[in-house]
Amino acid sequence: xxRRFLSICFLASSLxxxxxxxxxxxGSTKIHVLLCQSxxxxxxxxxxxxxxxxxxTPGNGGLADWWHDISYVNFNNAGSEVHGWYRMSQxxxxxxxxxRSDKINACVxxxxxxxxxxxxxxxxxxxxxVTSPGIDAFGxxxxxxxxxxxxxxxxxxxxxxxxxxxxxxxxxxxxRNVDWAAIGEYDDPWDAMSWxxxxxATTPFGAAPAALVAPHLDRMGWLPRSRIAVHAANGASEAxxxxxxxxxxxxxxxLLVRVPFAPDDLFRYYTIEFIRKDRWSAGIPADTVLIHxxxxxxxxxxxxxxxxxxxxxxxxxxxxxxPAQALDANGVQIRVLSINPATNQATVxxxxxxxxxxxxxxxxxxxxxxxxxCVPPAERAETRQENAEAASRREPxxxxxxxxxxxxxxxxxxxxxxxxxCVPPAxxxxxxxSNAQAGARANPARIxxxxxxxxxxxxxxxxxxVDWVCVSPAARQQARDDNALASSRRQPxxxxxxxxxxxxxxxxxxxxxxxxxCVPPAxxAAARADNAAAPTRLMIP
Numbered sequence: 001x002x003r004r005f006l007s008i009c010f011l012a013s014s015l016x017x018x019x020x021x022x023x024x025x026x027g028s029t030k031i032h033v034l035l036c037q038s039x040x041x042x043x044x045x046x047x048x049x050x051x052x053x054x055x056x057t058p059g060n061g062g063l064a065d066w067w068h069d070i071s072y073v074n075f076n077n078a079g080s081e082v083h084g085w086y087r088m089s090q091x092x093x094x095x096x097x098x099x100r101s102d103k104i105n106a107c108v109x110x111x112x113x114x115x116x117x118x119x120x121x122x123x124x125x126x127x128x129x130v131t132s133p134g135i136d137a138f139g140x141x142x143x144x145x146x147x148x149x150x151x152x153x154x155x156x157x158x159x160x161x162x163x164x165x166x167x168x169x170x171x172x173x174x175x176r177n178v179d180w181a182a183i184g185e186y187d188d189p190w191d192a193m194s195w196x197x198x199x200x201a202t203t204p205f206g207a208a209p210a211a212l213v214a215p216h217l218d219r220m221g222w223l224p225r226s227r228i229a230v231h232a233a234n235g236a237s238e239a240x241x242x243x244x245x246x247x248x249x250x251x252x253x254x255l256l257v258r259v260p261f262a263p264d265d266l267f268r269y270y271t272i273e274f275i276r277k278d279r280w281s282a283g284i285p286a287d288t289v290l291i292h293x294x295x296x297x298x299x300x301x302x303x304x305x306x307x308x309x310x311x312x313x314x315x316x317x318x319x320x321x322x323p324a325q326a327l328d329a330n331g332v333q334i335r336v337l338s339i340n341p342a343t344n345q346a347t348v349x350x351x352x353x354x355x356x357x358x359x360x361x362x363x364x365x366x367x368x369x370x371x372x373x374c375v376p377p378a379e380r381a382e383t384r385q386e387n388a389e390a391a392s393r394r395e396p397x398x399x400x401x402x403x404x405x406x407x408x409x410x411x412x413x414x415x416x417x418x419x420x421x422c423v424p425p426a427x428x429x430x431x432x433x434s435n436a437q438a439g440a441r442a443n444p445a446r447i448x449x450x451x452x453x454x455x456x457x458x459x460x461x462x463x464x465x466v467d468w469v470c471v472s473p474a475a476r477q478q479a480r481d482d483n484a485l486a487s488s489r490r491q492p493x494x495x496x497x498x499x500x501x502x503x504x505x506x507x508x509x510x511x512x513x514x515x516x517x518c519v520p521p522a523x524x525a526a527a528r529a530d531n532a533a534a535p536t537r538l539m540i541p
Contacts, residue, residue: 071212074222223256307540458470
């Protein structure tokens, strides 16, 4: 386990994820790195090229490779720049005495007035300020302030915050990283967002985190739709799932199983994933299944109220509080059945009560024991009253239809086979209508869509299996139509832009990186507009 200094822990805690408007996100974020020396600092220890290789150059084991692998090639910092070194006017002691805003400004001003060539970073651009010597360590919305000897992992963590990821927690009531942290905060060492307490991989540029856990991959929209299983969405209460290791997506199986259990909050659920002890995760203790409870924040400092937090479920009965390999809570039973390193797979069994539960606003009718038809609460109350009055509505001594013959003005309710409770005709009509609507009112799991749930009136565009952008139904249909027509809009035999060269009058859609479906220019413009508006169309920011 890699232990980190208090200043680095504070850096991670202090960055608020206000830039979460980026998600769901696929593509590049450009970062401007400013290298600044104090007035009394000696020669810079590391060159600008070193930081380019550490942060942005693919193929050498640094930050670029980490994001490439962990995001499944969905995220990068292409186009980023490193500038400096710049000489600040303040000495090391003077800089240490400044407030943090002034520390940032001291470096920005040194770059703006540099004799070697002034640099002005565009307003709103992301800035990483690196100082020699180390002056402070903290983050803010739009950047990070780091010492010259920072590791890959710190840049990962700050980059995670910058795209809307919150810290991970655990359910361990005895864990507190430092006195200003919340109970359980940073206690998920399998995850980059617990960087103060992470398992690590060794790189040429210092330590790197083992992974991003599946709830974060899900939040960013980096998991293919076809690799997410939602338990009970098909109406089955019990199922066995094959999991592919999240760091071996080439294996078959689900990368994440989502297990909703709270009909009154579909953004609260368990997630199940499997991770192998290799690749970036070579530093974890062993191959393991991880179970997280994902729920909206109520009181964790530094995380906006209402945003989701992932809580690693530990086995609190064990002395080492290892990750739970079984869970029985909130009407959910999860069991790890097997782990097969040879195939990079694990199997788990899951059982829950959600398939039989009602959507919010509905309750079981309970016209008889086991009647789980979902109805408005008023209808259940009326049904109970009808049952209580049943005897008074039958013909004394029976009649043409036997002992349950109804008195004049009443009919059998027929809410289920054999239901001979006598009710007004309107009640029978109501019961039949409720039976017909039973499927639409039951099983909240089928509408537990996860962190990228669209607001009412929007649907996922689904231009490919990793397209979680929320659009109008018409835009989704347009994407489907464009996909179907793609081959007919390409130049036969290819052209100046290779095999995907479009016919005259068509352009690449570019709804996401490498989207070379040929569409009319208006469709490309619409895709860009939908991408820009996507964050405002999510149920959870």
